[in-house]
Amino acid sequence: MPMESKVIVVRAERAPMAGVVDPGPHQIYRQPTVTIERRSLGALHPDEMRVEMICAGVCGSDTHVVQTNPETGYIRSSAPLRIPAAGRVIGHEGVGRVLAIGERVRHVKPGAYVTFESIIVCHYCDACRRGRFNQCRRARLLGLQKDGLFGTVVDVPSLLSHDVTALAGSEQGLRAAACLEPAGVAYVACQNTCVSGGDRLVIFGAGPIGLFAAMLSKMVFGAAEVHVVEPVPFRREFARRWSDRTYDVEEFFAAPPRAIDVVLEASGEMSNVSRVFRRLNANGRVALLARSGAALALDAVDHMITNQILLVGSRGHLGGAFASLLSLYGNGRFPLDAVVTGAVEGLEGLRDALRSPEQIVHEHCKLLARLPDAGPAER
Amino acid sequence: MPMESKVIVVRAERAPMAGVVDPGPHQIYRQPTVTIERRSLGALHPDEMRVEMICAGVCGSDTHVVQTNPETGYIRSSAPLRIPAAGRVIGHEGVGRVLAIGERVRHVKPGAYVTFESIIVCHYCDACRRGRFNQCRRARLLGLQKDGLFGTVVDVPSLLSHDVTALAGSEQGLRAAACLEPAGVAYVACQNTCVSGGDRLVIFGAGPIGLFAAMLSKMVFGAAEVHVVEPVPFRREFARRWSDRTYDVEEFFAAPPRAIDVVLEASGEMSNVSRVFRRLNANGRVALLARSGAALALDAVDHMITNQILLVGSRGHLGGAFASLLSLYGNGRFPLDAVVTGAVEGLEGLRDALRSPEQIVHEHCKLLARLPDAGPAER
Amino acid sequence: MPMESKVIVVRAERAPMAGVVDPGPHQIYRQPTVTIERRSLGALHPDEMRVEMICAGVCGSDTHVVQTNPETGYIRSSAPLRIPAAGRVIGHEGVGRVLAIGERVRHVKPGAYVTFESIIVCHYCDACRRGRFNQCRRARLLGLQKDGLFGTVVDVPSLLSHDVTALAGSEQGLRAAACLEPAGVAYVACQNTCVSGGDRLVIFGAGPIGLFAAMLSKMVFGAAEVHVVEPVPFRREFARRWSDRTYDVEEFFAAPPRAIDVVLEASGEMSNVSRVFRRLNANGRVALLARSGAALALDAVDHMITNQILLVGSRGHLGGAFASLLSLYGNGRFPLDAVVTGAVEGLEGLRDALRSPEQIVHEHCKLLARLPDAGPAER
């Protein structure tokens, strides 16, 4: 079933930084561009499904691919990313309807509405076999290492899918389904820091993941208090509803809450962690979520030892979070759509938004795109 | 500081059942009586505090001490219990104000309002040293193995206390503080069964512990659905507010929910567990909370093996539950007082209630007693 | 690449027991036969590998398929099993050399020596996504629900494979590799009961899994004492080397060790659990491993509650045990081959052994078959 699709493609100049032994994407790619292009879809891979996209979400890692560091000229993203010569179709959050399935697909039916995990795992390495999928040794990231979801029709490995047909009857349900992936990232971070009954949390960064973490920590993991630190006024204000208190960065450090049990760092600003460390309670836990390429200085090592404080990296959304969140949403226990602050129309709207990435950060928490009518391709 | 107190005393005839090798209390004590008596308090023990009681809660194990089995004539309680010749002051839930402290007490101040743990642990056995206080090898239960809280002024080991002065300014706060102990039992049961995000629970028994478990599982542990099974109409109706659905026993088994993740057995009726077992999901968990002296028959052993189902006994409230609950209540996240359905006045009211134990079960969830003015003693 | 293979096939009469609503295999199949047959292997499935078997292990579940219950006439196996009209190729333990791989196989190379997991999981159900592969909702068991390993050349899903080329240079290494699957079952049982430093264990049943559990609990999980209970003299004697003490059943109950921390039930005799239960320590743990179709009676429920004793079903070997065991064996830390008590030659030897299943139990712990030269097929 060959088909035409229109997709959002990122292209960039490949110019590895001189003298860096093992450069990351933020040391390889320069001058990113975002265009809408027409693609012809060939035969469907036996293990994939062909999906007509209905709704897509914009993640910070999408905007980091098209933002550049003013000092170096390289893109901001330090996440695993490969931009081939033909460009990369980005996007890894969204909902669509299954048009067709590959011959070996068993668990998905055409006509079903699905959302997606965004980490393609190997099921064979030691991490996978231990059920630690988020650390798969051969993981490929959808929209970064394999073409993603920003298109009218896309092909996706069927094992990534979760059936959300029950949610597809309403605009709210579609928005909820499109937000499952970032909510899952926040869920895993709460698990990795063992958030539990009565805890006091501080969250740095009120983007979608920070905000979901604020909501989940109280509504699902039993935290008693959540303090959110966010420099951008719009996001800080938006976070108020789900927090006990919100702060600008310096405002926070002028008077942090006492005896913090858990810190979730979702801002990429490592100095926040250095500065808050001495305020951690006995058996305190800190998760780092945001890859920024920056280093971390810990001068409170003795405090860390005496109090058995734990610091852990956290990435991914696999391991059961999607099913737990769907169960909670389905029972009216967690408002998955509450982080959405706006929606653009079609691939054009999405392309235009990606061409002004700063605006997304300053005027939105989660921005969605409604995709049914994508208009003409540009090349 | 010698003082007079009035207390509620249970006396019983000691007549061990013939032919039982190692009889439990329900095979030793007959013809229990409940009276109010005057006691003279001597010198305060160096490690104890003298407390003027303000409010006390009636637990099922209090009523089981004064109820008898119609077939055998022995009391119903199978919990550890020793009734000395001078009678036993029962009661292990409540709030009071500290009048004085023993010379070695450091962490409590006269004037403070306190509530109490009810398990006196040794801090020395292997279980204590591993932090598994609920299984202390030398545990003594307040109000069962040591004189308890049903009195105007009582002496209590200071390490049992939790400061609740912040809650003492309101009637609601006092009720909340008085309910901390049974809430803690439910909290430990949720921990022992690893209740977590999205779980579907079935709870047998909507007494205070079952009801707290229903509330906690959703509000603190992230459960998505809670089904409550309770034969007594008043309690079943009262549980509706905190459950997704309530059932009579046969009504439940006519149509149990599918794929149950967690069962909490707080009714003492073991056949409920036998009957529900095959409905447990993979990695399902079952906690037994209610000592009844009865045996359990499991005929779904193959199902248990294939699905790695876990069955665990659960007792006690120690290990951090009080602090977690106080943090949650203090932040408006958990209504500790919501299980209270009524209050009697003074020791007389409490004595009269204990003389009609069936009525408590059929007309109340948690019954409190307000204690400031206890009136004249009877002997 | 069409090929000829010779395989061991079990056939049986399909005669479901009257009046049983949902019969297990032990209520469906009668009159099992074991023969060697010639099979023509067709085109290789894209996700499978074609393996020349070198060595195979005989498991209790293999013998249970060909043993019958003298009272009912049905086979003993209550594990998931489907015997099609063309018979079932049994066997799920062994080592082979990869002859060819399907077109979609990436992680295995022809020429490699491999051993196998025996549970084919779906990677899609909730249990799989949570990493609880042993409870996959759509699991198919190799050699029971899909044709297995008892043949000269067999086709196996490539994701089941573990590379053991490093072990293939010696007879001892091949034996070790062939024993990875039952060792993994014992490993998972030790994990499920949280065997840890200083524990005292009792193991019922000194077949390969019970014996591996005895070895692993001390050599890998830190147990201090292991007591093994086994009625068959040969196995009891063989277990002595890896145990602190071995017992016949009644000998054990005449004087069980005090304060047992962990019980592993690998004998299928549920009364052992009923009888030992009161001897369990605080926070004691019991795993049931052996499906027998029998029920379990627990009359020590109050003891279970007071002491927070845990009872859990345990099945499977997935979740990382293979990799852990290979690392331990490779560093000389665990003698995977130590349970082997003998080897028969070829498919004929294996067939003959399977025709005398009682003899395997009474004269062996783990019996292997060396497979390179299988001789002529019988039909």
Next chain:
Amino acid sequence: MPMESKVIVVRAERAPMAGVVDPGPHQIYRQPTVTIERRSLGALHPDEMRVEMICAGVCGSDTHVVQTNPETGYIRSSAPLRIPAAGRVIGHEGVGRVLAIGERVRHVKPGAYVTFESIIVCHYCDACRRGRFNQCRRARLLGLQKDGLFGTVVDVPSLLSHDVTALAGSEQGLRAAACLEPAGVAYVACQNTCVSGGDRLVIFGAGPIGLFAAMLSKMVFGAAEVHVVEPVPFRREFARRWSDRTYDVEEFFAAPPRAIDVVLEASGEMSNVSRVFRRLNANGRVALLARSGAALALDAVDHMITNQILLVGSRGHLGGAFASLLSLYGNGRFPLDAVVTGAVEGLEGLRDALRSPEQIVHEHCKLLARLPDAGPAER
């Protein structure tokens, strides 16, 4: 029962470093001296026991109290420490015989041989109530914040004691008992990093704790490989027996083992952690054990996030390690005495050794002192 005792006393000049807001001991005390003094023991505290010391162990934290930083002149110890005007009796490892018990002591009998925990906990703070004794909010360290064990007769809180009468019949048993405390520290570090079957460890520092960690990780926690990095030749050589490989620091970094699962930092040299971090496997774990007052620089933050690497402080020996170790030693499963490299005679020998602290580090792993005959006091 007033008695005379001779004890080893450390005195120091109290001269807080100018301009440091909250100075640690290493910024307060200068010019430490070590002398033997005569003390008159008064009435025995009701909760303590009077113990005749038989054997004592020298810990790094003992030598750090009497060593000075050549640049600043202050003592090296950054652990909690208070040296009163009358000096501090140091020492927190050892074995003795109970001479008498306070009136409230229940669990210890005169005549018993005991060893000691060295953290006096409050049993009342939130950490204690959660069973996290090593993080007690009001912990006092024996020999640092309260007079310790280096004496002929000492008074010790009875709850610290563990009965080792079963070990006291042999010199080897006494040595084993004297080593329980440092072994417990290593045990807790293995727990905090979840050392498990098949892991590959790197341990920095082959003092008693590092060496015990090497032994425990393999013999009790199931590690497959242990690599030990130690700059001091004597200790490095001594560690060979219990390691797969030993290294000098630069030798190690020239070729660290691949895919490290666990790093235990017991050397106080933070740069080791910075340098080894990128070699950590997915789900790798790092524990920091040695307080040095130094800061830690982590530049592999992205690696930490992608691989969910965990870094945790670890201190203390409480929580069950003593009982587990005693059970293991008693069953011949762990040679607690194997770290002992020598013993000095009496308090004089001990005093002389403490006056040459560098020598202890360069010529010993664990140095003991035999104490029955302490000779005359000096003041």
